[in-house]
Amino acid sequence: MKELISVIMAEHNTKKDILKKSIDSILNQSYQKFELIIVNDVTNAENEKYLNYLKNLDNRINIISNNTNLGLAASLNKAINYSKGDYIFRMDTDDIALPFRFETQMEILNKGEDIVTGRALVIDENDNIIGKTKNLPFYNIIKRFMLYYLCDNGVIHPLIAAKRKVFLEHKYDENIKYAQDFELWLRMSKKYKIFFDNSVLLKYRMPPKNINENKVLNQYRTHQKVTEVYVGHNLIKMLGSYYTLKKIEKLVCEKLGISKSILKERIEKSS
Numbered sequence: 120m121k122e123l124i125s126v127i128m129a130e131h132n133t134k135k136d137i138l139k140k141s142i143d144s145i146l147n148q149s150y151q152k153f154e155l156i157i158v159n160d161v162t163n164a165e166n167e168k169y170l171n172y173l174k175n176l177d178n179r180i181n182i183i184s185n186n187t188n189l190g191l192a193a194s195l196n197k198a199i200n201y202s203k204g205d206y207i208f209r210m211d212t213d214d215i216a217l218p219f220r221f222e223t224q225m226e227i228l229n230k231g232e233d234i235v236t237g238r239a240l241v242i243d244e245n246d247n248i249i250g251k252t253k254n255l256p257f258y259n260i261i262k263r264f265m266l267y268y269l270c271d272n273g274v275i276h277p278l279i280a281a282k283r284k285v286f287l288e289h290k291y292d293e294n295i296k297y298a299q300d301f302e303l304w305l306r307m308s309k310k311y312k313i314f315f316d317n318s319v320l321l322k323y324r325m326p327p328k329n330i331n332e333n334k335v336l337n338q339y340r341t342h343q344k345v346t347e348v349y350v351g352h353n354l355i356k357m358l359g360s361y362y363t364l365k366k367i368e369k370l371v372c373e374k375l376g377i378s379k380s381i382l383k384e385r386i387e388k389s390s
Contacts, residue, residue, distance in 0.1 A: 122229075124153040124221060125204030125283065129194035131160040133212040135169060137324070140246075141212050142173065150221035153208075156201055158194040159184040192291035192299045199286045207286045211277040215242070215322035223318050224280040233311040234281040236274050239323035249325065254317050274313060276300040278321050285311055 159170055159182055174182045227235045241250035289307045291299050372382055
């Protein structure tokens with residue numbers, strides 16, 4: 120007998136055509152025993168109408184509506200509490216799951232893994248493929264350490280799948296506004312393995328090129344803080360976290376087009 124998957128998403132003002140592609144990619148999975156839980160985090164009227172249409176279209180689709188905009192972490196925690204599946208699969212409203220994503224990850228979870236992630240094709244706002252996330256050949260040798268963050272997109276948030284008990288024990292921290300997923304993986308990895316599968320299972324959409332500098336800086340500060348909290352004094356983890364933060368620092372500087380010294384100044388100003 121196949122186990123039930125709970126797919127959890129939070130929707131807030133995604134472009135309707137992109138939202139539709141994302142949901143269609145779930146409905147067209149080769150593995151069909153799932154419930155889709157979408158938290159309507161005060162989306163626009165057009166999307167709300169579409170979500171209500173979906174609810175009547177397929178009895179596997181459940182819509183939970185927030186009265187006020189709660190943000191991603193609180194919305195996903197609501198979905199986790201509502202879920203009934205043996206496993207929870209994350210998905211974002213702007214990404215596209217490839218047809219065998221659920222089937223592939225379920226095979227791995229049924230072999231005894233607690234959490235699994237994988238690789239993705241990177242697409243732009245027009246669905247053009249602009250890259251692919253990296254193959255991490257040594258990831259599972261060092262999976263109890265956080266060194267995989269040395270590589271870009273080590274753990275892709277909408278590609279995470281895990282046993283339901285993992286998410287029940289480790290929910291999103293609603294007090295963290297940015298990079299909640301990074302904090303969650305660090306916290307989960309204290310107890311559970313995160314298995315990396317080299318299969319390409321998702322089309323991962325990059326945001327539009329207009330950059331919100333404050334958001335990027337706040338994400339960077341969150342990475343710094345949570346790494347300090349969860350790494351502790353283990354020498355291997357400390358070395359891994361040092362190079363991780365250097366990697367993130369470089370990516371932030373490239374994204375904002377600024378030097379490391381200017382980044383440091385702006386972080387100090389915003390503290």
